[in-house]
Each structure stands twice: as C-alpha cells, then as structure tokens.
Amino acid sequence: MRLIFLGPPGVGKGTQAQKLSAQLRIPKISTGDILREAVSKKTALGLDARSFMESGKLVPDEVVIGIIRERMIEADCRKGFILDGFPRTEPQARALALMLNRDRPGLDRVLNFELSETELVRRLSGRRSCPNCQAVYHVELNPSRNPDRCDRCDGKLIQRSDDHPETIRKRLEVYQAQTLPLIRFYEGQGVLTRIDGSGSPDGVYQRVMSAVGKLP
Numbered sequence: 473m474r475l476i477f478l479g480p481p482g483v484g485k486g487t488q489a490q491k492l493s494a495q496l497r498i499p500k501i502s503t504g505d506i507l508r509e510a511v512s513k514k515t516a517l518g519l520d521a522r523s524f525m526e527s528g529k530l531v532p533d534e535v536v537i538g539i540i541r542e543r544m545i546e547a548d549c550r551k552g553f554i555l556d557g558f559p560r561t562e563p564q565a566r567a568l569a570l571m572l573n574r575d576r577p578g579l580d581r582v583l584n585f586e587l588s589e590t591e592l593v594r595r596l597s598g599r600r601s602c603p604n605c606q607a608v609y610h611v612e613l614n615p616s617r618n619p620d621r622c623d624r625c626d627g628k629l630i631q632r633s634d635d636h637p638e639t640i641r642k643r644l645e646v647y648q649a650q651t652l653p654l655i656r657f658y659e660g661q662g663v664l665t666r667i668d669g670s671g672s673p674d675g676v677y678q679r680v681m682s683a684v685g686k687l688p
C-alpha cells in the first residue's frame with residue numbers, strides 16, 4: 473500500500489503514520505526525520521538543511537526529492553510505504569509521480585489531516601520529542617511518565633528547535649502558501665480522503681483505519 477499523509481505541521485500525521493506503519497508493516501518515511509538526523513550528525517546534507525529548518529522554511533525541492541529517490545529504492549519499500557511530510561510542494565508532487573508511475577499506477581491514497589489553527593499552535597508549542605527513538609509527546613495532551621524522559625527508551629526529551637512561537641508561525645505560513653495547493657492536486661486525481669485531526673490520537677486512528685480499510 474502506497475500512502476501519503478498530508479496536512480499542516482502539528483496536525484498529528486507523524487503519530488498516525490507511526491501507528492499505521494507498525495500495523496501494516498510498511499515503512500514510514502519522514503523527510504523531516506531524515507533531515508533532523510542529518511543535522512544532528514552534521515553531514516553535508518545536514519549542514520545545508522539546517523538554516524532552512526531552523527527558520528521554518530522549506531529545504532530546496534531538489535534536496536528532498538533526492539532524499540526520497542534514494543530511500544524509495546530500498547528493499548523495504550517494495551510492499552509499500554507511508555510518506556509523512558513529503559511532498560510539500562507541487563514540484564515535489566510531480567517528481568514523486570514520475571518516480572511511482574514507472575511501474576504501476578502510483579498512489580493508493582492521500583490522507584489529508586485537518587485541524588484548526590488554534591489547535592495546531594497548541595499542539596506544536598507543547599510538543600516534546602525523543603531524539604533517540606523519535607517518540608513524540610505533549611506536555612498536557614500526552615505527557616511522558618517522567619516529564620523529561622522518554623517512556624520507551626529513557627532518552628532525554630527535547631523541544632524541537634522549530635517548535636518555538638516565531639518559527640511555528642512561519643511554518644504555518646509556508647504550509648498555506650506551498651503545501652495547501654497539493655490538496656487540489658490530489659483531489660483532481662481522485663485519491664484524496666479528508667481526515668478530521670481533532671480529538672485523541674486513538675480517535676483519529678479509527679478514522680485513518682476506516683479510510684484505509686475502504687481501499688480495494
């Protein structure tokens with residue numbers, strides 16, 4: 473199954489992608505995670521990407537398209553994948569279509585997660601994550617047992633450098649300008665399903681399951 477999870481930052485698509493990836497046993501591919509790892513390891517990619525990420529801007533298309541092109545040829549993608557945070561611009565979506573349409577009709581479904589801006593800001597500003605295992609928490613909505621430590625691996629939780637108020641505003645603006653048009657793009661292809669992203673992660677997951685379960 474080939475899926476894209478689309479939606480603004482903070483909508484919870486990463487959390488949902490992680491759950492579905494475990495259930496369907498297909499990889500979750502997050503360009504944000506790949507880039508953050510490159511930044512923390514100070515690779516050439518990380519050094520290039522860092523300033524874009526810290527200011528809430530998008531990393532250039534050719535860089536992220538290159539990341540996805542390399543990742544998709546790995547063996548674990550043969551059974552399918554969930555793309556989380558890619559594509560984010562029309563050129564990325566067109567490049568992806570070219571990569572996928574080579575063998576068979578490209579995508580099974582694009583799930584577009586929706587949530588009010590007030591709630592997005594609330595979720596982003598309280599988000600804490602584990603740099604070690606990528607688990608995600610929220611100080612009020614989904615706290616870890618020990619406030620500073622990951623429940624899964626005991627790693628020290630951090631607030632992402634782009635989850636601060638100024639950068640959050642910038643990321644939401646960038647989303648409106650560059651990623652929102654993708655909803656039309658995929659709607660035009662008849663593959664888009666809208667998912668209400670409000671409420672508990674389990675409640676949202678039920679909606680995800682019923683959207684994915686309807687696939688042939």
Ligand code: AMP
Pocket residue numbers: 481503504505507524525526528529530531532533536556557558559560564634643
């Ligand atoms: P995310 O974890 O998906 O919110 O991504 C964090 C940051 O990584 C974004 O604000 C961008 O700077 C960068 N990034 C992740 N995915 C992409 C993408 N598909 N295109 C451009 N930049 C990206």
